[in-house]
Amino acid sequence: MKRLTTLFFALLLFFGMTSRNASAQDANEIMKQSHLAYFYAGDDGISDVTMSIVSKRGKERIREFTMIRLDNEEGGNQKYYTYFKKPSDVSRTTFMVYKTSEGNDQRWIYIPSIDLIKPISADDKNSSFVGSDFSYEDVSGRHWTEDNHTLKGEETLDGKAVYVIESVPKKAYKGFSRKVSYIDKETMLPLKEEYYNKKDKLIKEFTADKIEVIDGIPTITVRTMKNIKKGGHTTVSFDKIIYNVGVKDDIFTERYLKNPPRKYIKK
Amino acid sequence: MKNITYFLTVLLLLVLVSPSHAQLYTDGYVQGLFGGQLEKDNPTKSDQSVSETRLQVRMESIGDAGEFFSRVDFVYDGLADETEQYDWEIREAYLKFRLGDKLDFKIGRQILTWGTGDLIFINDVFAKDYRSFFLGRDDQYLKAPQNALRMEYYNSIGAFSFVFTPSFESNRLPTGEKLSYYNPLVGTVVGTGMGDSLYFNANEPAKTFGNSEFAARFQRQVGMYSLAFYFYKGFYKNPMGLNASTMMPVYPRLQLYGASLRGAKFGGIFWLEGGYYDSKDDPDGDNSFMPNSSLSGMIGFERQIATNLTVNLQWQADKMIDYDLFEAQQNPSYHYRDEIKHLITSRWTKMMVDETVMVSAFVFYSPNEEELYFRFSTEYKYSDEVTLTVGANVFDGTYVNTDFGQLSLNDNIYTKMTYNF
Numbered sequence: 001m002k003r004l005t006t007l008f009f010a011l012l013l014f015f016g017m018t019s020r021n022a023s024a025q026d027a028n029e030i031m032k033q034s035h036l037a038y039f040y041a042g043d044d045g046i047s048d049v050t051m052s053i054v055s056k057r058g059k060e061r062i063r064e065f066t067m068i069r070l071d072n073e074e075g076g077n078q079k080y081y082t083y084f085k086k087p088s089d090v091s092r093t094t095f096m097v098y099k100t101s102e103g104n105d106q107r108w109i110y111i112p113s114i115d116l117i118k119p120i121s122a123d124d125k126n127s128s129f130v131g132s133d134f135s136y137e138d139v140s141g142r143h144w145t146e147d148n149h150t151l152k153g154e155e156t157l158d159g160k161a162v163y164v165i166e167s168v169p170k171k172a173y174k175g176f177s178r179k180v181s182y183i184d185k186e187t188m189l190p191l192k193e194e195y196y197n198k199k200d201k202l203i204k205e206f207t208a209d210k211i212e213v214i215d216g217i218p219t220i221t222v223r224t225m226k227n228i229k230k231g232g233h234t235t236v237s238f239d240k241i242i243y244n245v246g247v248k249d250d251i252f253t254e255r256y257l258k259n260p261p262r263k264y265i266k267k
Numbered sequence: 268m269k270n271i272t273y274f275l276t277v278l279l280l281l282v283l284v285s286p287s288h289a290q291l292y293t294d295g296y297v298q299g300l301f302g303g304q305l306e307k308d309n310p311t312k313s314d315q316s317v318s319e320t321r322l323q324v325r326m327e328s329i330g331d332a333g334e335f336f337s338r339v340d341f342v343y344d345g346l347a348d349e350t351e352q353y354d355w356e357i358r359e360a361y362l363k364f365r366l367g368d369k370l371d372f373k374i375g376r377q378i379l380t381w382g383t384g385d386l387i388f389i390n391d392v393f394a395k396d397y398r399s400f401f402l403g404r405d406d407q408y409l410k411a412p413q414n415a416l417r418m419e420y421y422n423s424i425g426a427f428s429f430v431f432t433p434s435f436e437s438n439r440l441p442t443g444e445k446l447s448y449y450n451p452l453v454g455t456v457v458g459t460g461m462g463d464s465l466y467f468n469a470n471e472p473a474k475t476f477g478n479s480e481f482a483a484r485f486q487r488q489v490g491m492y493s494l495a496f497y498f499y500k501g502f503y504k505n506p507m508g509l510n511a512s513t514m515m516p517v518y519p520r521l522q523l524y525g526a527s528l529r530g531a532k533f534g535g536i537f538w539l540e541g542g543y544y545d546s547k548d549d550p551d552g553d554n555s556f557m558p559n560s561s562l563s564g565m566i567g568f569e570r571q572i573a574t575n576l577t578v579n580l581q582w583q584a585d586k587m588i589d590y591d592l593f594e595a596q597q598n599p600s601y602h603y604r605d606e607i608k609h610l611i612t613s614r615w616t617k618m619m620v621d622e623t624v625m626v627s628a629f630v631f632y633s634p635n636e637e638e639l640y641f642r643f644s645t646e647y648k649y650s651d652e653v654t655l656t657v658g659a660n661v662f663d664g665t666y667v668n669t670d671f672g673q674l675s676l677n678d679n680i681y682t683k684m685t686y687n688f
Contacts, residue, residue, distance in 0.1 A: 053621065055621065059650070061623075061648075061650065061651050062651060086651070087651035087652070087687060088294040088295070088296070088651075088652075088687040088688060089296070089651075089654070089685075089687045091294060092327075104531065104534070106491070106531055113338075113378070113407035114378055114380055114406065114407050114409070114410050115377070115378045115379055115380040115410070116380045119493075119529065119530075119531065119536045120536070121531070121534065121535040121536050121569055121570045121571050121577065122531075124571050124574065126574075127571070127574060127575060128575075128621065128622060130622070131618075131621045131622030131623065132621075133621075174574075232621070254426070254486075255371065255419070255421055255426065259363065259365075259371060262329060262334075
């Protein structure tokens with residue numbers, strides 16, 4: 001269904017584009033489609049994730065976890081469940097996020113060594129996700145309605161036809177002042193994103209390093225965030241991805257924070 | 268003997284959940300912890316506060332019918348007497364399984380936690396290890412294990428938890444060996460450096476069925492808030508009473524009723540918790556050897572105030588019931604508590620350098636007990652395997668017989684190195 005919608009909008013855009021000049025509305029629609037393709041693939045998804053965090057000096061740290069995602073509504077509320085496997089000092093820790101398209105997310109962590117469930121104050125979506133170069137928002141997505149989008153043009157990136165879109169936050173935002181996205185016309189996935197700060201200096205660069213079609217859904221399976229301001233980068237690889245598993249809402253409760261759903265989470 | 272029983276239990280549990288296809292996973296760490304006393308005249312045995320090397324081995328086996336998990340510590344204690352230098356403890360060894368859709372069981376030696384406070388416990392009367400807490404061991408050691416059965420039942424109304432602990436498990440308090448403390452029978456701060464006769468040896472309740480501990484909680488989500496009610500029947504976890512005939516400290520009977528509310532508000536997390544401590548051995552408050560009943564309440568708020576800087580603030584008020592009777596029993600030449608005892612705490616946590624450096628400070632301060640406890644630590648994750656920590660524990664108080672004031676000779680600094688595998 002989603003692919004059809006994507007195709008429909010892609011066609012709509014194509015015809016729209018040829019008949020008149022690119023408008024803000026087109027850019028909005030592209031970013032919406034991109035957001036849905038990137039962050040809302042399928043109705044749910046499960047994946048093993050390996051995060052390689054490389055410092056400026058080249059030292060590598062590894063995070064391994066399983067992530068379960070459920071979309072409560074397309075483009076709207078989502079729930080995330082994360083089970084950490086490595087490093088060993090955080091192994092068996094679980095983490096849960098209720099993402100809301102409006103307002104603050106809710107986050108909980110369960111620390112098994114002290115049997116403690118703790119809600120985490122989550123008003124800063126720009127803070128780093130487990131010490132990586134990805135922020136929480138980079139992982140779960142910044143809602144497209146929070147920025148004003150302009151279609152800057154169309155070009156070819158690594159042999160793929162892309163839309164070039166500039167996004168400026170509607171409200172002043174710590175994460176970036178301006179973002180340039182290169183959206184693949186075929187899959188609607190972002191192939192590259194450049195983040196600029198207030199002084200219009202490039203601070204972060206996202207690249208989709210590998211795209212695979214999984215269960216019919218084009219998926220970025222390897223992605224990198226380069227921290228240009230600080231130096232260093234984080235590469236995230238997704239493995240054993242499955243979509244439309246039929247994940248139930250009750251997984252995202254304190255019961256399962258304490259007792260990981262072994263149906264989905266193997267060691 | 269006790270250790271052998273534990274060992275056999277672990278083996279048995281391991282076998283029970285190990286169908287041919289279940290795999291066994293192992294990890295853990297090796298840790299060195301060394302600390303020095305900052306006060307010269309502390310009556311403990313050594314100038315060092317702690318000197319130990321610890322190996323923790325975690326084993327996990329996940330089968331179709333259930334899961335087994337164990338965490339066993341092997342410790343070399345450089346400050347202990349020669350015969351007691353090598354020790355080991357099963358921190359956890361439990362079996363976890365599900366019956367039907369709505370019942371979860373966790374049976375065996377386990378760590379238990381509930382309630383909303385940050386290092387303030389009102390309804391969480393599961394065993395604590397304050398010795399570890401004051402000496403700089405990892406946070407996980409504040410919780411002492413207990414042999415228990417936990418059953419949790421979930422339905423549309425909420426979650427019902429029941430914890431049955433057959434044999435009473437007390438808090439682990441300073442013994443004078445590494446940490447000195449105020450002994451009310453002697454009227455002064457004591458430690459083993461002053462001679463073994465001053466040991467604080469409380470009598471534990473007899474191991475009978477009637478003396479087992481029972482704790483229950485009901486919890487449900489109300490919109491954005493988590494609401495809970497608590498009940499406990501057992502004993503005060505600290506030896507707060509005195510046996511009038513033997514003049515030995517005892518653990519008085521306790522029944523506890525409480526409630527809590529926690530949720531996201533004002534860009535952070537707030538929590539409210541209260542509990543009524545019903546002192547069963549002194550229902551009228553007229554027994555001078557037993558603690559009076561009390562009512563305890565707490566309010567707290569936590570929020571991220573800058574990038575990677577999280578701050579919280581808590582205030583607890585503890586009101587003694589029948590205070591006039593208590594006051595009439597007191598010797599005016601010693602300090603005694605007010606009717607309402609206030610405690611204010613604050614935690615500051617700053618993460619730096621891609622979360623590889625964590626600086627943390629926690630302060631407890633009671634304005635009317637005139638006492639203070641300050642915890643400070645800096646942790647550096649050199650790699651995924653190696654973590655280096657330095658920290659300090661500082662106690663101060665006007666009076667020698669308050670919770671933290673009695674510890675004021677125990678100021679210490681420590682360093683810790685951990686290798687995770």
